[in-house]
Amino acid sequence: MENFEPVIVAFCCHYCAYTAADMAGSQRLAYPANVKIIRVPCSSKVDALHLVKAFEKGADGVYVAGCLEGDCHFKNGNMRAARLVESVQKYLEEIGIERERLEMVMMSAGMGYRFAQVATEMTEKIRKLGPSSIHVALVGRESTLQPAGII
Amino acid sequence: MITAERKPLEELIEYIKPFKRLLLVGCNECVTVCAAGGRKEVGLLASGLHMAMLKSGTNIEIHEHTLERQCDPEYIDELVPMIDSVDAVMSMACGCGVQEIARRFKGKPVFPAVNTKFMGASERQGVWSERCQGCGDCLLGKTGGVCPIARCAKQLMNGPCGGSTGGHCEIGEDVDCAWALIWERLKELGQEDRFVEITPAKDWRPGGGAGPRKIIREDLAE
Numbered sequence: 193m194e195n196f197e198p199v200i201v202a203f204c205c206h207y208c209a210y211t212a213a214d215m216a217g218s219q220r221l222a223y224p225a226n227v228k229i230i231r232v233p234c235s236s237k238v239d240a241l242h243l244v245k246a247f248e249k250g251a252d253g254v255y256v257a258g259c260l261e262g263d264c265h266f267k268n269g270n271m272r273a274a275r276l277v278e279s280v281q282k283y284l285e286e287i288g289i290e291r292e293r294l295e296m297v298m299m300s301a302g303m304g305y306r307f308a309q310v311a312t313e314m315t316e317k318i319r320k321l322g323p324s325s326i327h328v329a330l331v332g333r334e335s336t337l338q339p340a341g342i343i
Numbered sequence: 344m345i346t347a348e349r350k351p352l353e354e355l356i357e358y359i360k361p362f363k364r365l366l367l368v369g370c371n372e373c374v375t376v377c378a379a380g381g382r383k384e385v386g387l388l389a390s391g392l393h394m395a396m397l398k399s400g401t402n403i404e405i406h407e408h409t410l411e412r413q414c415d416p417e418y419i420d421e422l423v424p425m426i427d428s429v430d431a432v433m434s435m436a437c438g439c440g441v442q443e444i445a446r447r448f449k450g451k452p453v454f455p456a457v458n459t460k461f462m463g464a465s466e467r468q469g470v471w472s473e474r475c476q477g478c479g480d481c482l483l484g485k486t487g488g489v490c491p492i493a494r495c496a497k498q499l500m501n502g503p504c505g506g507s508t509g510g511h512c513e514i515g516e517d518v519d520c521a522w523a524l525i526w527e528r529l530k531e532l533g534q535e536d537r538f539v540e541i542t543p544a545k546d547w548r549p550g551g552g553a554g555p556r557k558i559i560r561e562d563l564a565e
Contacts, residue, residue: 241383244390283387286352287394329397 198252198318199327200227202311203242205235207265208301209257215304223311226318235259235296236269236276243280247289250327253318255295257310263300270298289324292317344373344464345437346471347380347457349388355433356395358454359403362430365392367456368422368444369409370436377471379457380435382409388435388456413440419447426451462493479549479556485537487528492545494521500542 204210210231216223232238235258246254256277258270274296281291295314299306323331359365367389375381389405396403406425410418413436422444426432431452434441437459445453461473476493483490492498496506496514502522506513510523529537549556 239383241386241390244387244394248390248394283391287391288398289394325398326394329400333402 196319196323198226198315198323199250200224200253200255200311200314200318201246201251202227202229202314203232203235203238203254203256204229205258205265205270206231206233208259208263208303209235209297209299209307211301212257212299212303212307215302216308217304219304221304221308223308224315226315227311234264234266234269235273236264236266238273238276240276240280240283243277243294244283247284247287247293247324247326250324250330252321252324252327253293253295253314255297255310255314257297257299257307260298260300274298289326290321292321293324344376344462344471345439346377346460346463347374347437348460349379349384349435349457350455352391352395355388355392355454355456356399359392359396359431359433360401362403362452364404364406364429364431366406366408366422366425366429366432367392368413368432368434368436368440369407370413370434370440371409371411372414372436374436374440374457375409376465377463378469380437385409385435410436410440413437414443416443416447419443422448477550478545478547479551480546482542485540485542486525487532487534487537489521489524489528491521491525492550494519494524498545500545 204213210229213229235256238256243254256273258273259265261270264270277294277296281294284294285291297310299310367385369380369382369385371381378384385407389407393403393405406429408422408425410421412418413434426448431454432444432448433454433456434444435456437457438455441453441455462475462477463471464474466472473493475490478492491500491502495502496512497504499522503520507520507523510520512518512520526538529535
């Protein structure tokens with residue numbers, strides 16, 4: 193795929209990463225437009241199905257952004273999300289998708305800089321990895337799901 | 344409940360390789376509770392299989408459906424309108440469900456997506472342990488409610504054996520000695536005298552030793 197621009201989906205907890213994204217905006221911090229944010233009430237609200245479906249629809253990378261350890265608004269949702277991510281990483285490997293394409297990150301609502309940094313690092317990492325094999329297959333099938341409209 | 348675990352994706356892909364249209368059927372009963380073959384797992388597996396096939400350059404059409412129960416023919420009938428539009432069926436239910444589908448749709452290949460494990464109980468979130476082997480002659484009333492058939496590695500009728508140390512079985516530190524549990528329980532109940540009673544060798548005929556078992560309730564059977 194020429195001029196590969198990764199499609200990255202970020203599931204962001206309302207109480208931390210989503211607010212951090214806002215913070216990044218107020219601080220005029222730039223981060224790649226490749227990252228599509230989906231706001232969730234808690235990182236543990238993200239289901240394995242959401243993560244797997246994102247890849248099935250052509251995402252090149254996905255990450256779940258939850259609160260810092262010990263700071264979850266719902267006590268331990270972030271740790272549950274981390275466990276879920278780990279199990280989905282194993283499932284992705286079974287399917288034949290690199291586990292590095294899925295990540296769990298943690299930040300607080302005030303970490304606008306960290307949000308922008310994570311978005312940039314993830315985009316660069318996925319750019320180096322190249323398009324996901326599913327993305328390639330979907331485009332190869334001349335699917336209507338073109339990169340910009342995949343998610 | 345009957346517990347199960349999904350088979351490795353690699354094995355499932357081998358099953359479905361020759362087919363273009365697959366019906367993936369879940370079950371709302373035991374396998375939903377043990378997170379192996381309910382509606383969500385059907386979705387996850389369909390997605391995984393779809394991606395794995397896409398990677399190998401094949402496109403497979405996967406229809407998803409979850410039945411209330413796969414071990415009752417009345418519910419299996421729900422699949423009738425779908426069955427002609429698929430080449431094969433993959434069941435995420437226990438072995439009973441797989442066999443019921445195979446019995447109902449004779450000309451359709453049916454594959455199991457899970458390995459049926461055991462009759463167990465949930466110890467805590469995400470952990471299930473074997474509790475019953477369906478021996479057909481329940482002796483829990485004599486053993487303080489702890490089953491030596493399902494929970495003793497040697498299925499001893501008069502335990503414990505010499506491999507019991509500190510309440511654990513010699514097969515692993517994480518396995519409780521059933522007979523240690525029985526002793527503790529009988530002590531709590533003040534029924535220690537039961538422990539000295541010698542139980543004769545078990546008759547395994549009701550436990551499957553006399554071949555496949557069947558229950559016929561005259562008042563219900565048509």
